[in-house]
Amino acid sequence: MEGLISLKTTPRIAFSALNQRPNKSSIVRSVPTSVMDAHRRNGIAFTPIRAQQSETKDGAATIPPVKEDAETALKVKEWEVGMFHNEVAASQGIRIRRRPLTGPPLHYVGPFEFRIQNEGNTPRNILEEIIWHKDVEVSQLKERRPLFTLKKALENAPPTRDFVGALRAAHQRTGLPGLIAEVKKASPSRGILREDFDPVEIARAYEKGGAACLSVLTDEKYFKGSFENLEAIRSAGVKCPLLCKEFIVDAWQIYYARTKGADAVLLIAAVLPDLDIKYMTKICKMLGLAALVEVHDEREMDRVLGIEGIELIGINNRNLETFKVDISNTKRLLEGERGKIIRQKDIIVVGESGLFTPDDIAYVQEAGVKAVLVGESIVKQSDPGKGITGLFGKDISV
Numbered sequence: 001m002e003g004l005i006s007l008k009t010t011p012r013i014a015f016s017a018l019n020q021r022p023n024k025s026s027i028v029r030s031v032p033t034s035v036m037d038a039h040r041r042n043g044i045a046f047t048p049i050r051a052q053q054s055e056t057k058d059g060a061a062t063i064p065p066v067k068e069d070a071e072t073a074l075k076v077k078e079w080e081v082g083m084f085h086n087e088v089a090a091s092q093g094i095r096i097r098r099r100p101l102t103g104p105p106l107h108y109v110g111p112f113e114f115r116i117q118n119e120g121n122t123p124r125n126i127l128e129e130i131i132w133h134k135d136v137e138v139s140q141l142k143e144r145r146p147l148f149t150l151k152k153a154l155e156n157a158p159p160t161r162d163f164v165g166a167l168r169a170a171h172q173r174t175g176l177p178g179l180i181a182e183v184k185k186a187s188p189s190r191g192i193l194r195e196d197f198d199p200v201e202i203a204r205a206y207e208k209g210g211a212a213c214l215s216v217l218t219d220e221k222y223f224k225g226s227f228e229n230l231e232a233i234r235s236a237g238v239k240c241p242l243l244c245k246e247f248i249v250d251a252w253q254i255y256y257a258r259t260k261g262a263d264a265v266l267l268i269a270a271v272l273p274d275l276d277i278k279y280m281t282k283i284c285k286m287l288g289l290a291a292l293v294e295v296h297d298e299r300e301m302d303r304v305l306g307i308e309g310i311e312l313i314g315i316n317n318r319n320l321e322t323f324k325v326d327i328s329n330t331k332r333l334l335e336g337e338r339g340k341i342i343r344q345k346d347i348i349v350v351g352e353s354g355l356f357t358p359d360d361i362a363y364v365q366e367a368g369v370k371a372v373l374v375g376e377s378i379v380k381q382s383d384p385g386k387g388i389t390g391l392f393g394k395d396i397s398v
């Protein structure tokens with residue numbers, strides 16, 4: 001379904017200038033039919049672009065000559081790569097599409113300029129919206145800090161700590177799942193969780209309360225987190241290894257997280273095709289980072305179990321497309337053959353989201369997790385360290 005999302009007047013003088021941009025017309029002409037077909041199958045509208053026409057003095061339309069320049073060729077290439085990404089992802093059952101590079105097409109009617117919203121250029125759910133926003137954010141950050149400068153900055157990054165080892169040790173020490181305590185100010189599903197939010201103070205309280213590791217949200221727009229928070233916690237001397245809780249769409253972000261002091265990163269199977277997960281876990285190994293690979297359903301779990309070298313799998317009880325939380329998800333995904341493979345491979349499973357009580361912890365432990373990732377229920381407590389004691393029903397710091 002199509003709808004109008006923005007409408008603004010453009011001065012007459014700009015209109016004819018806009019109409020003469022040669023790049024748009026050459027993009028349309030350069031796209032192979034197979035790609036256009038694939039685009040249509042993905043629900044992305046392929047609008048013939050009116051900018052191919054320009055007006056002569058007497059108002060008659062003419063077709064301007066098409067210039068095939070390097071910039072255009074590059075744009076077409078990028079567009080095709082984005083397209084193929086969606087095709088490959090869809091074949092693996094991934095519903096989250098990547099942002100179309102051009103955004104909603106501009107249309108011109110007289111002095112008006114407007115954009116048409118349709119299924120192809122509008123995010124279908126909150127996770128897709130976050131990912132499309134992240135695509136733009138990362139491409140801007142990459143321009144400011146290209147990979148080679150990050151690689152240089154790695155020399156000054158603090159050393160990595162053993163994230164997986166800390167979870168195993170906590171599990172062995174307490175007989176309970178090792179805790180990854182989340183430093184989370186807000187979320188799309190719950191809004192602001194804590195007004196008086198001091199990330200370092202919360203991190204220290206978690207450490208004192210017995211957390212094995214911490215998860216620090218770095219997304220600003222949707223979670224009110226930041227890389228400054230991650231850096232501040234790391235340089236404050238908190239010993240717990242740190243997970244950079246980000247929406248990773250590009251390997252560049254892994255390097256960036258490392259320069260800010262991360263010991264682990266999150267890779268979301270609902271967003272990343274298998275090849276990206278394989279490539280990114282290799283980069284993590286190279287940088288000494290742990291990769292927490294997150295799944296939500298059986299298909300994602302099976303994909304991840306098919307990838308060599310995965311040590312840490314998170315089962316998110318929250319559906320990131322609908323926000324529905326159901327902790328029986330953890331149990332369902334660990335039943336039967338899947339649980340057996342996980343035990344054989346000695347993979348640590350982390351139960352994530354919606355855990356509030358000692359009964360919830362016992363339930364996911366019974367299902368087979370050796371670690372849990374908890375945000376809301378502990379960050380909201382006036383003393384988040386005591387919140388941990390409440391969550392586990394006992395003091396796990398001793």
Ligand SMILES: O=C(O)c1ccccc1NCC(=O)[C@H](O)[C@H](O)COP(=O)(O)O
Binds near residue numbers: 184189190373374376
């Ligand atoms: O928490 C959300 O609303 C959310 C929305 C969209 C994408 C991700 C989201 N959360 C990430 C998480 O899964 C949680 O922060 C984490 O597992 C802790 O969950 P909780 O203990 O329920 O705060």
